[in-house]
Amino acid sequence: MRNVAQGPIAWRSELWGSPLRVLATVLLLVLLAWGGFHVVDWGVLHAVFRPDAEACRAVQHGACWGVVAEKWRPMLFGRFPYEEQWRPAIAVVVLSAVTVLSAWPRSWRWWLVPLWIAALLLFVLLMRGGVAGLSHVPTSRWGGLPLTIGLAVVGLALAFPLALLLALGRRSGWPVVRTLSASYIELVRGVPLISVLFMASFLLPLLWPAGWQPDVLVRVLAGLALFVAAYLAEIIRGGLQAVPRGQTEVAMALGFGRWPVQRDIVLPQALRLVVPALTNSVVGTLKDTSLVTVVGLFELTGALGLALGGDPTWRPFYLEGYLFIAAVYWVLCFGLSRYSVWLERRLGEGAR
Amino acid sequence: MSREASRRGAWLAWVVQALLVLAVLAGAAWVVNHALEVLRSRGVRSGFDFLTEPAGFSISEGWIDFDASQPFWRAFLAGLVNTVRASVPAAIFSVVLGTLIGIGRLAPHVLLRGICTAYVELLRNVPLLVQLLMLAFAIANLLPDPTEPVRLLPGVWLSKGGLSVPWPVSVEGGWWPTHFEWPEKGDFGVSGGAALSPEYVTIVAGLSFYSAAFVAEIVRAGILSVSQGQVLAGQALGLTSVQQLRIVILPQALRVIVPSLTNQLLSLVKNSSLAVAVGYPELVSVANTTIGSNGRAFECIAIIMAVYLLLSLLISFGMNRYNARVALRGWR
Numbered sequence: 120m121r122n123v124a125q126g127p128i129a130w131r132s133e134l135w136g137s138p139l140r141v142l143a144t145v146l147l148l149v150l151l152a153w154g155g156f157h158v159v160d161w162g163v164l165h166a167v168f169r170p171d172a173e174a175c176r177a178v179q180h181g182a183c184w185g186v187v188a189e190k191w192r193p194m195l196f197g198r199f200p201y202e203e204q205w206r207p208a209i210a211v212v213v214l215s216a217v218t219v220l221s222a223w224p225r226s227w228r229w230w231l232v233p234l235w236i237a238a239l240l241l242f243v244l245l246m247r248g249g250v251a252g253l254s255h256v257p258t259s260r261w262g263g264l265p266l267t268i269g270l271a272v273v274g275l276a277l278a279f280p281l282a283l284l285l286a287l288g289r290r291s292g293w294p295v296v297r298t299l300s301a302s303y304i305e306l307v308r309g310v311p312l313i314s315v316l317f318m319a320s321f322l323l324p325l326l327w328p329a330g331w332q333p334d335v336l337v338r339v340l341a342g343l344a345l346f347v348a349a350y351l352a353e354i355i356r357g358g359l360q361a362v363p364r365g366q367t368e369v370a371m372a373l374g375f376g377r378w379p380v381q382r383d384i385v386l387p388q389a390l391r392l393v394v395p396a397l398t399n400s401v402v403g404t405l406k407d408t409s410l411v412t413v414v415g416l417f418e419l420t421g422a423l424g425l426a427l428g429g430d431p432t433w434r435p436f437y438l439e440g441y442l443f444i445a446a447v448y449w450v451l452c453f454g455l456s457r458y459s460v461w462l463e464r465r466l467g468e469g470a471r
Numbered sequence: 472m473s474r475e476a477s478r479r480g481a482w483l484a485w486v487v488q489a490l491l492v493l494a495v496l497a498g499a500a501w502v503v504n505h506a507l508e509v510l511r512s513r514g515v516r517s518g519f520d521f522l523t524e525p526a527g528f529s530i531s532e533g534w535i536d537f538d539a540s541q542p543f544w545r546a547f548l549a550g551l552v553n554t555v556r557a558s559v560p561a562a563i564f565s566v567v568l569g570t571l572i573g574i575g576r577l578a579p580h581v582l583l584r585g586i587c588t589a590y591v592e593l594l595r596n597v598p599l600l601v602q603l604l605m606l607a608f609a610i611a612n613l614l615p616d617p618t619e620p621v622r623l624l625p626g627v628w629l630s631k632g633g634l635s636v637p638w639p640v641s642v643e644g645g646w647w648p649t650h651f652e653w654p655e656k657g658d659f660g661v662s663g664g665a666a667l668s669p670e671y672v673t674i675v676a677g678l679s680f681y682s683a684a685f686v687a688e689i690v691r692a693g694i695l696s697v698s699q700g701q702v703l704a705g706q707a708l709g710l711t712s713v714q715q716l717r718i719v720i721l722p723q724a725l726r727v728i729v730p731s732l733t734n735q736l737l738s739l740v741k742n743s744s745l746a747v748a749v750g751y752p753e754l755v756s757v758a759n760t761t762i763g764s765n766g767r768a769f770e771c772i773a774i775i776m777a778v779y780l781l782l783s784l785l786i787s788f789g790m791n792r793y794n795a796r797v798a799l800r801g802w803r
Binding site for chain 1: 484487488489491492495502505506509510579580581582583586592593595596597598599600601602604605608609612613741742744745747748755758759762768769772775776779780783784
């Protein structure tokens with residue numbers, strides 16, 4: 120089973136090594152050729168790439184990529200004012216640049232924190248406007264890719280400190296703190312995200328004083344952060360458990376206090392251990408942001424519905440639209456999961 | 472630390488903890504009280520009394536017939552049954568498909584490995600909601616009309632109207648199914664057998680395909696965790712590769728697989744709540760409709776959370792029992 124050899128020589132014996140293998144190879148090749156032919160035939164040979172609805176309708180068995188050519192801006196930026204869409208575009212680039220920079224272990228220094236704060240401020244400034252000559256755009260008109268990425272990034276940033284407290288609380292020597300943390304984590308992990316989002320959009324308004332309605336974006340963000348925190352807390356707890364007890368004892372013997380031990384000795388090691396698991400959680404959160412479309416926010420998935428749903432000319436070509444946003448999600452998530460694999464290997468080298 | 476100081480420390484700890492409990496209780500009491508006040512000021516009644524009132528909406532499918540004149544509690548029950556009706560087949564399909572793909576990812580055949588890897592990487596990195604909406608669109612628009620269904624297998628018909636499959640039925644008045652009723656194609660579409668609605672097909676297929684990608688990774692990791700020596704020993708004993716897999720590798724891999732699989736099943740059941748987006752009337756969808764009709768958001772969300780917690784506990788309990796059976800005994 121596991122002797123999966125590498126290289127073309129091994130492949131040749133895998134493919135043609137025995138009569139059974141020859142049979143399997145032929146069957147699979149036929150299957151691949153048949154599937155590949157249909158995909159290429161539909162997606163490339165008979166496809167319409169121009170934003171021409173007439174041509175799209177005339178084609179019987181072919182994709183209409185013209186829908187993407189025509190609607191890519193509302194798909195990517197939602198209802199953001201058309202002439203101002205350079206602002207969300209720059210906002211996305213800024214967040215992505217900071218994310219890529221922090222993905223590199225060598226840049227894990229203290230200056231990342233102020234950099235992130237600056238990037239998030241710039242993001243909000245560009246999206247919201249209202250200062251420096253930028254026109255004000257209410258959050259109800261934010262949408263598409265900037266909303267997807269912004270929700271994931273800000274949601275994770277808010278969730279992380281809470282997760283840290285919950286993870287430490289669950290390992291605390293104080294039974295009350297332990298019970299409260301454990302109940303919170305188990306309660307939140309036991310329910311679907313969608314019910315947390317419904318709660319955020321239906322229930323939170325009841326708690327605010329009458330007359331002041333918090334923005335739906337803020338409420339959804341709060342729900343997302345509270346939800347993600349429970350999952351991150353369990354990952355961090357795993358890391359904390361993996362740090363040998365001896366480390367704590369040695370530090371205590373050297374005269375460290377309870378908190379400095381956690382802050383300077385246990386936490387850095389624990390977090391380093393779970394960075395790959397945290398990256399996987401980031402992928403999950405990025406995918407989960409698609410659910411906010413159910414409570415009426417137009418992130419990538421919602422923006423597609425918005426762009427095509429109200430337009431009878433292009434409505435028949437939903438499938439191509441879905442394939443386009445699926446490709447956007449795929450690139451983001453696949454990139455992150457490859458990164459997680461790379462990071463695991465790199466951190467593993469350092470540890471050995 | 473002197474004894475005196477440590478006693479004082481313990482005392483302090485209890486005071487802080489007592490204060491914490493008080494703060495949490497006071498916070499919760501304030502939230503509930505405040506919410507009730509706001510509700511009252513808006514003229515919305517609160518409490519679970521609405522459960523016995525007629526619902527005013529009907530549920531088109533499921534094992535429990537439900538029409539608009541029946542009370543809300545029955546609607547929630549029908550929704551819960553629909554959740555189970557979608558989750559259980561999806562769980563079975565995803566475990567079977569995922570196991571095959573997971574084994575396929577380690578197969579000694581480069582094409583098979585490649586296809587299985589492509590499946591996992593493609594489906595794992597696209598949100599389930601996007602996959603469900605895509606499937607729903609494809610079923611509603613690309614399939615032929617119900618009057619001209621395509622035959623997938625003998626007795627299995629697929630069209631815009633959904634999927635028809637053979638179903639065991641009993642003779643008049645009997646309890647135990649005696650024979651299968653086969654769907655037949657007539658002039659007005661397929662009749663007989665079990666007719667599964669497009670929404671149901673969407674949610675079961677979407678959940679199965681998506682979860683299978685994750686199950687495949689769990690199975691692969693489980694198989695890789697079995698030490699190479701075990702395989703060599705199996706070969707030395709003259710076992711065939713199927714026997715090696717069945718007798719030597721899988722029983723040991725299960726110890727690694729079952730705990731992760733439990734997590735995956737839990738998330739599958741929770742993910743079934745996305746059916747609300749494709750119009751399958753499961754629990755969250757029923758609760759959402761109820762909130763829309765009478766504004767009892769607090770109560771409905773409490774019911775959703777309680778039911779999912781209960782389902783999660785049941786799955787954990789069952790899977791932990793199973794885990795205890797496959798786990799290594801003796802050494803701890």
